[in-house]
Amino acid sequence: LVALITIIAFPTFLFAERDPLLIYWIDVEGGAATLVVTPMGQSVLTDSGWNTSDGRDANRIAAAMQDAKIDRLDFLITSHFHRDHVGGLTELANRVEIGQFIDHGDSVEQTNEPGTQLFERYLDVARTRRRVVTAGDRLRLSGIDFSFVVSHRAIKERIASMGENPLCRGRIPSPADLSENGHSLGYLLSLGGFQFLNLGDLTTDVQHSLACPGSTLPPVDILQVP
Secondary structure: OHHHHHHHHHHHHHHHHOOOOEEEEEOOOOOOEEEEEOOOOOEEEEOOOOOOOOOHHHHHHHHHHHHOOOOEEEEEEOOOOOHHHHOOHHHHHHHOEEEEEEEOOOOOOOOOHHHHHHHHHHHHHHHHHEEEOOOOOEEOOOOOEEEEEEEOOEEOOOOHHHOEOHHHOOOOOOOOOOOOHHHOOEEEEEEOOEEEEEOOOOOHHHHHHHHOOEOOOOOOOEEEOO
16 A cells, blocks of 8 residues: 555656746747746747847846746747847847857848848857757757757648648738748747747748648647747
8 A cells, every 4th residue: 555655646746846847928029039948947048139228128038037047048049130039139148148049040131231230240149159950950958849840931841640731721822021030940849748839920921831731730739929
């Protein structure tokens, strides 16, 4: 009887002591800043908000980190190179330690001075800690499957067993959007049966490619709407 009680109680004890998966949606008044903290305490921030004279967005991100009881970011993902998503990076990097910088590749909006300056500031901060990822790449996180499903308009290979997506019938893809939005980096986070999809500002033409005619992705519990 004692042995049986031990067998039943031990998994319950482990579950009770396990930290939860935390997802913070941080109000940076424009581009979303999303902080994920895994049950093992690893951290991933997607996008860093605007560059403001008072460091508003860096302050808000730091407040979320404090609430999550972390003092560094293991990974910082920049979904794409627009001011509301990467403008606040320099201020944030001056405040907190960042392990690795993840992006989709060079900005496609360097034909004007503001776009060029924004990307060059990013490179100046990231330096040798920059990693360019392609669709299908993963982040190394303990107990979490974190895979990039779209990058630079390329999508991950389809899962043949998922078959035709009935929701695609009668849906016509939008014209190609070749801006930075259309090149957004997007990921799928999986923990057990839970699925969270974050696609940055990915435009509807590439969203259509992800979903139609056969979905590249499993059903998700939370979609962060681009």
